[in-house]
Amino acid sequence: MVILSLDTSSRAMSVALLQDDRVLGEWCTNTQHHHSVRLMPAVRQLMAEVGVTPRALSAVAVAKGPGSYTGVRIGVTTAKTMAWALDIPLVGVSTLQVLAANVPDFPGLVVPLFDARRQRVYAGVYRCTRGEVTAVRPDRVLPVADLVAELAATGEAVAVVGDDAARFYDAFAVGLGERLWLAPPELGIPRAACLARLARQRLLAGAVDAVHEFAPAYLQASEAERKAAAGELRVAGSGRERGTGAAAGGDGDG
Amino acid sequence: MTTTKPIRVLGIETSCDETAAAVVENGRTVLSSVVASQAEVHRRFGGVVPEVASRRHVEHITRVLEAALEDAGVRPNDLTAIAVTHGPGLVGALLVGVAAAKALAFSWGLPLVPVHHIAGHIYACRLVGEMHFPLVALVVSGGHTELLYLRDEGHVVVVGQTRDDAAGEAYDKVARVLGLPYPGGPELDRLAAEGRDVYAFPRAFLEPDSLDFSFSGLKTAVLNAVHGARQRGEPINLADVAASFQAAVVDVLVEKAFRAVKRYDARQLVVAGGVAANRGLRAALAERAAREGVEVLIPPLSLCTDNAAMIAAAGTVLYRLGRVADLDLNAVPDLDLTAE
Numbered sequence A: 001m002v003i004l005s006l007d008t009s010s011r012a013m014s015v016a017l018l019q020d021d022r023v024l025g026e027w028c029t030n031t032q033h034h035h036s037v038r039l040m041p042a043v044r045q046l047m048a049e050v051g052v053t054p055r056a057l058s059a060v061a062v063a064k065g066p067g068s069y070t071g072v073r074i075g076v077t078t079a080k081t082m083a084w085a086l087d088i089p090l091v092g093v094s095t096l097q098v099l100a101a102n103v104p105d106f107p108g109l110v111v112p113l114f115d116a117r118r119q120r121v122y123a124g125v126y127r128c129t130r131g132e133v134t135a136v137r138p139d140r141v142l143p144v145a146d147l148v149a150e151l152a153a154t155g156e157a158v159a160v161v162g163d164d165a166a167r168f169y170d171a172f173a174v175g176l177g178e179r180l181w182l183a184p185p186e187l188g189i190p191r192a193a194c195l196a197r198l199a200r201q202r203l204l205a206g207a208v209d210a211v212h213e214f215a216p217a218y219l220q221a222s223e224a225e226r227k228a229a230a231g232e233l234r235v236a237g238s239g240r241e242r243g244t245g246a247a248a249g250g251d252g253d254g
Numbered sequence B: 001m002t003t004t005k006p007i008r009v010l011g012i013e014t015s016c017d018e019t020a021a022a023v024v025e026n027g028r029t030v031l032s033s034v035v036a037s038q039a040e041v042h043r044r045f046g047g048v049v050p051e052v053a054s055r056r057h058v059e060h061i062t063r064v065l066e067a068a069l070e071d072a073g074v075r076p077n078d079l080t081a082i083a084v085t086h087g088p089g090l091v092g093a094l095l096v097g098v099a100a101a102k103a104l105a106f107s108w109g110l111p112l113v114p115v116h117h118i119a120g121h122i123y124a125c126r127l128v129g130e131m132h133f134p135l136v137a138l139v140v141s142g143g144h145t146e147l148l149y150l151r152d153e154g155h156v157v158v159v160g161q162t163r164d165d166a167a168g169e170a171y172d173k174v175a176r177v178l179g180l181p182y183p184g185g186p187e188l189d190r191l192a193a194e195g196r197d198v199y200a201f202p203r204a205f206l207e208p209d210s211l212d213f214s215f216s217g218l219k220t221a222v223l224n225a226v227h228g229a230r231q232r233g234e235p236i237n238l239a240d241v242a243a244s245f246q247a248a249v250v251d252v253l254v255e256k257a258f259r260a261v262k263r264y265d266a267r268q269l270v271v272a273g274g275v276a277a278n279r280g281l282r283a284a285l286a287e288r289a290a291r292e293g294v295e296v297l298i299p300p301l302s303l304c305t306d307n308a309a310m311i312a313a314a315g316t317v318l319y320r321l322g323r324v325a326d327l328d329l330n331a332v333p334d335l336d337l338t339a340e
């Protein structure tokens, strides 16, 4: 069984090939540059170097978010299209779970996170025990202060994982004191090899995703949908502008 | 034993709010054309919301691809190339189509052909008739008002464009002021047929030698007329406003198009884009063409609005010219037509 795994949901871009329980190869960069341009060439190069053809793939695994909306869409679209084109199973895994899997074993809670701006984070609460990565709480987007308060109330040791974690160090340190462990930078990047391992576990358990229905886990509605739901519906710019103008601005995630 | 294998191109279009895929044979025969429209989704926002459009594209893309192959009755092995719109358009929306196209090209080992959205609109004409070069193309839609000169196949030059609003954009804004439901263009066209041109709104012909357009002055004149009448409490005949506005737009489009035909000694005038579905425009173009003895080619409505058959048709032309891309192809929201 050969699994191709890809993650473009954050600053990092990672691609890996897992044959049964052996990592054939992994490619990982952490520069937020042109995931759209670099993803397929990276896949092609990695597959060529380890001698795997598209037809030899058994499944495609993808980090389904949360993360950059655009980034997640590039990975998810690529993965579901490849799975459909090659008629092989698709397995989506939470990007936060992939990040948590960087900590194989920890006596306490593992908290992977990404910055969601405005003092909020995309965060998960996991338990990592001898390679098993189990969600204690569902992935959420929430104010960092709320997350810290919730973790402080557990009384447990907390490992915070993620490239953006250092940015919130003070908030965590004040709330958790000696019980905080900020994982080192090399563990703060989601790794496609970890993603492939989690996907393989799900695959062996028969838990594959339906290709057509598969969509990113954004964890929040778009700004326009939130405003509409809140009754703040205002008329945007003109209807069908291309490339420039009102319709092209405002609601992205940068 | 020389059997020529047909060229079958799978086209993908996601530049705005339609997720579309199509299979075209030899650049002329539409084997399938599937369009998943999001118009209903965006109606409540009064316009296309880019983030919402991008999300819907991801949800629809493989289903649309599957339907395109099934409707065409072809398997991946029967395909020659994958063509995709890589610009211009909403960047997040374009990226979904580009990512899908690259995934297919790699998975099936097929060449990848990037297509400019407007080139797609123009080559849609090959699906309904012969294109006779040199020709002039008038492309009018929500996002574009452009005059193009094609010396021969694959050589497109922009010779006129809007200096402010696109014609379709002016249609949408006027329709909104008249209280017509979104999308307003077709509604306005329908209403105009019931009215008369009594307002004599300004026609911006610009400099005598110019092939450019300007619709913001017209738009302002219409808005002022409607707002002024409402403030004074005077009754407004909305059908007359619609007819007067449409007459002004059509006059300018027709005049500029035939100026271009004359200047470039074109054998044919091709009209494409969503606004080409407008009955007032079609009628005026046909009348002027008959008078001047110029051949006009306008695709049927289903090929005027955004679709992927036009991308596959254009992709076939470009594939034959060897204009293929590598897997590092990117979406270019403000893509230049001359970059093709």
Ligand SMILES: [Zn+2]
Residues within 6 Å of the ligand: B117, B121, B141, B273, B274, B305, B306
């Ligand atoms: Zn168009």
